Amino acid sequence: MKAGRAASSGKAHATRHRPGRDRRPGPVVEPIGGGPAEVIGRIDLSVELAPGLRLDNPILVASGTFGYGIEYGDVVDVQRLGAICCKGTTLKPRIGNVTPRVTETPAGMLNSIGLQNPGVDAVIERYAPTWAGWQVPVIVNVAGESVEDYVEVARRLEGVPGVAGIELNISCPNVGKGGLQFAIDADAAGAVTAAVRRATDLPLLVKLSPNVADVRPIAKAIEKAGADAITAINTLSGIAVRPDRSRPLLGNIYGGLSGPAVKPVALRIVYEVAQVVDIPIVAIGGVSELADALDYFAVGACAVQVGTAVFADPTLPIRIIDGLEAECRRRGFDSFRPLIGTALPRKPGASSAKGVEYRP
Amino acid sequence: MRLVAAELVESREILPRQWLQSYHAPSLAIGSRAGQFVHVRPGDFSGLVLRRPFSFNTIDAATGVVTIHFRAIGRGTDWFAHLRTGDSVDMLGPLGRPFEVDPRSRRVLLIAGGLGIAGVRMLADEAIGDGRQVVLLFGAASAAEVYPSNLLPDEVEYIVATDDGSLGHRGYVTDLVTEYEGWADQAFACGPAPMLAALARLAAGRRERLGVAKLGRKGGGRTDAPGSAAARRKSFLQVSMEQNMGCAVGACLGCVVMGTSGQPQRVCREGPVFAADELDWEAGW
Ligand SMILES: Cc1cc2nc3c(=O)[nH]c(=O)nc-3n(C[C@H](O)[C@H](O)[C@H](O)COP(=O)(O)O)c2cc1C
Ligand code: FES
Numbered sequence: 156m157k158a159g160r161a162a163s164s165g166k167a168h169a170t171r172h173r174p175g176r177d178r179r180p181g182p183v184v185e186p187i188g189g190g191p192a193e194v195i196g197r198i199d200l201s202v203e204l205a206p207g208l209r210l211d212n213p214i215l216v217a218s219g220t221f222g223y224g225i226e227y228g229d230v231v232d233v234q235r236l237g238a239i240c241c242k243g244t245t246l247k248p249r250i251g252n253v254t255p256r257v258t259e260t261p262a263g264m265l266n267s268i269g270l271q272n273p274g275v276d277a278v279i280e281r282y283a284p285t286w287a288g289w290q291v292p293v294i295v296n297v298a299g300e301s302v303e304d305y306v307e308v309a310r311r312l313e314g315v316p317g318v319a320g321i322e323l324n325i326s327c328p329n330v331g332k333g334g335l336q337f338a339i340d341a342d343a344a345g346a347v348t349a350a351v352r353r354a355t356d357l358p359l360l361v362k363l364s365p366n367v368a369d370v371r372p373i374a375k376a377i378e379k380a381g382a383d384a385i386t387a388i389n390t391l392s393g394i395a396v397r398p399d400r401s402r403p404l405l406g407n408i409y410g411g412l413s414g415p416a417v418k419p420v421a422l423r424i425v426y427e428v429a430q431v432v433d434i435p436i437v438a439i440g441g442v443s444e445l446a447d448a449l450d451y452f453a454v455g456a457c458a459v460q461v462g463t464a465v466f467a468d469p470t471l472p473i474r475i476i477d478g479l480e481a482e483c484r485r486r487g488f489d490s491f492r493p494l495i496g497t498a499l500p501r502k503p504g505a506s507s508a509k510g511v512e513y514r515p
Numbered sequence: 516m517r518l519v520a521a522e523l524v525e526s527r528e529i530l531p532r533q534w535l536q537s538y539h540a541p542s543l544a545i546g547s548r549a550g551q552f553v554h555v556r557p558g559d560f561s562g563l564v565l566r567r568p569f570s571f572n573t574i575d576a577a578t579g580v581v582t583i584h585f586r587a588i589g590r591g592t593d594w595f596a597h598l599r600t601g602d603s604v605d606m607l608g609p610l611g612r613p614f615e616v617d618p619r620s621r622r623v624l625l626i627a628g629g630l631g632i633a634g635v636r637m638l639a640d641e642a643i644g645d646g647r648q649v650v651l652l653f654g655a656a657s658a659a660e661v662y663p664s665n666l667l668p669d670e671v672e673y674i675v676a677t678d679d680g681s682l683g684h685r686g687y688v689t690d691l692v693t694e695y696e697g698w699a700d701q702a703f704a705c706g707p708a709p710m711l712a713a714l715a716r717l718a719a720g721r722r723e724r725l726g727v728a729k730l731g732r733k734g735g736g737r738t739d740a741p742g743s744a745a746a747r748r749k750s751f752l753q754v755s756m757e758q759n760m761g762c763a764v765g766a767c768l769g770c771v772v773m774g775t776s777g778q779p780q781r782v783c784r785e786g787p788v789f790a791a792d793e794l795d796w797e798a799g800w
Contacts, residue, residue, distance in 0.1 A: 214761045223764030230607070242768070250779055254800040259565045259591070267787065271768045271779060282627040406800060414564045443564075454643035463564055466762050469558050469607070470518070 163467035185230045192487040198466030199490035203357030205383030208320045210237040217462030218296035223282045243298040248274035263406045263414030267407035275308045286317030298324040302350045309355040320358030325387045338364035345376035352381035363387040374428040386437040388421045414463040415441040429455025445478035523608045532587045541579030547638035552787040553608035554763035557594045570634045607665040611787045615748040624699035625651040629708025632662045635705045636757040643670045654688025657681045689713045705755040715791040718752035750790035758782040773798035
């Protein structure tokens with residue numbers, strides 16, 4: 156349905172001006188001898204992911220790779236980021252999985268942290284006061300094992316200064332459904348989204364899992380249930396084996412694959428989701444240079460998150476922001492909006508209808 | 516913590532597939548301490564997405580040179596082994612918390628298993644610089660893997676054990692410890708996890724009659740918070756731990772070991788050096 160609509164949906168890339176701040180695009184200077192006019196002055200990189208959640212730029216850092224925003228403080232100017240998604244937060248503290256928890260794989264890595272976190276109350280007490288003093292929005296990534304867990308965490312985050320929004324990590328086993336992940340079932344994904352939506356007015360992002368046959372019904376259910384935006388993707392399920400082949404390498408056996416290796420999968424999912432929902436899409440998966448962000452914009456994302464690549468290069472998100480601004484300037488755009496959706500099918504209906512059929 | 520471009524000035528294969536590399540990195544050579552480490556980025560991100568942690572092996576503030584010692588065992592370490600003089604790498608550091616030597620310690624026992632020498636080597640320099648006596652107990656599989664004595668300061672008393680008896684004591688390095696634990700005021704170890712666990716068992720319970728405990732307490736038995744530098748300084752045995760790492764700054768929780776408190780401890784942040792009694796050696800992680 157609705158091919159290309161994400162690209163033209165006003166909500167996905169609002170350029171509304173924040174009062175008191177000069178966000179007017181700069182004047183365009185006529186080029187000498189043809190070619191695009193280079194833009195002098197300010198380029199508008201701002202993006203609105205939800206009513207009340209407007210980012211200065213579309214480059215976020217991904218949950219689980221940037222802690223609580225304070226760990227990289229010595230080497231990264233976190234205030235310049237579009238937003239920070241903090242580590243997955245649960246109702247009760249969790250000690251996480253046995254080790255080893257991480258290992259490198261070809262062009263990627265596997266992790267099985269097991270959602271180690273001190274619980275929502277401790278997160279609020281320890282970190283929110285710091286976040287409240289920041290200009291950069293902090294989005295709390297929320298995980299749970301039942302709808303009630305998610306709802307209760309969301310309730311406790313509501314109204315806390317420093318909490319700009321929540322991102323639901325629904326790639327968690329649903330105890331009420333025999334451990335089946337919320338993320339692989341449209342009904343469960345819709346139900347948890349709707350319940351959290353009723354419980355809070357906070358901007359609500361919901362994060363898709365790639366470990367499903369067809370992500371589109373799930374994305375539609377999430378949109379219908381009232382999510383403000385979709386983020387995609389979480390990690391792909393995988394394993395590694397010990398060098399001596401005596402057993403799987405990770406303590407938890409299973410891990411989540413991330414990094415450049417997952418980008419084609421994430422790109423495909425964003426491409427498919429962009430054609431079936433109208434809410435903004437934030438792309439995640441293997442972003443490691445500006446070109447990756449541009450690819451995601453082209454298939455309909457209006458923002459991207461950088462995860463694994465931060466480990467190798469903590470300053471990468473800031474360099475992508477600078478690079479994006481330079482790219483817009485070079486191409487004569489006074490905002491990054493024209494970059495969005497350019498690779499989506501032009502004709503409605505000519506979408507990737509065959510998208511899933513060829514897959515095993 | 517800083518991001519530093521470090522230039523390779525010397526690279527030597529000191530043992531089969533073990534490399535000692537010197538990098539010019541003045542801002543790391545000043546203020547970094549024994550036990551701390553750097554997280555170094557291999558060049559090719561498209562293939563190798565994680566940095567590699569290396570202990571400071573030695574640092575020389577005068578020349579601005581830091582050295583690292585590693586075994587080429589995989590694609591990342593092979594990449595480093597193939598670097599040429601003049602090449603530059605991106606180092607993040609100094610990271611983690613250092614060894615804490617009690618100012619009253621006169622006799623320092625260092626225990627290293629294999630490549631674990633890289634974790635305690637710099638402490639030998641620091642301790643000698645501070646006028647302490649140093650004994651280094653070193654264990655390896657065979658003579659071919661024994662750390663060359665000419666890479667150690669002359670003042671260090673160097674005692675070797677090999678599994679096959681081809682050099683020094685035949686058996687484990689831990690066998691040698693019983694002979695020296697009475698002599699030592701404090702012990703510092705790095706090596707394979709089973710070796711560290713064995714040392715922790717030896718040290719447990721003996722703490723009150725050994726080492727720094729005998730030196731007499733200042734300040735009337737004040738108890739320091741577990742894990743604090745002050746508490747570590749008073750412990751008999753400190754160990755430098757290894758764990759697979761992602762970020763090395765405390766953000767990803769990839770690198771934990773289990774603490775006696777029941778809380779996972781980040782090797783990159785609370786460690787890599789721990790007092791032996793801060794860790795739960797039976798937890799299996
Ligand atoms: C070490 C690690 C921990 C993660 N923890 C979380 C988490 O707590 N919650 C979550 O929603 N995603 C988590 N993720 C997934 C990332 O947010 C991201 O979706 C994924 O890594 C893909 O992006 P990347 O290829 O840029 O890393 C984690 C990823 C890594 C590597
Ligand atoms: S390596 Fe990331 S927390 Fe230690």
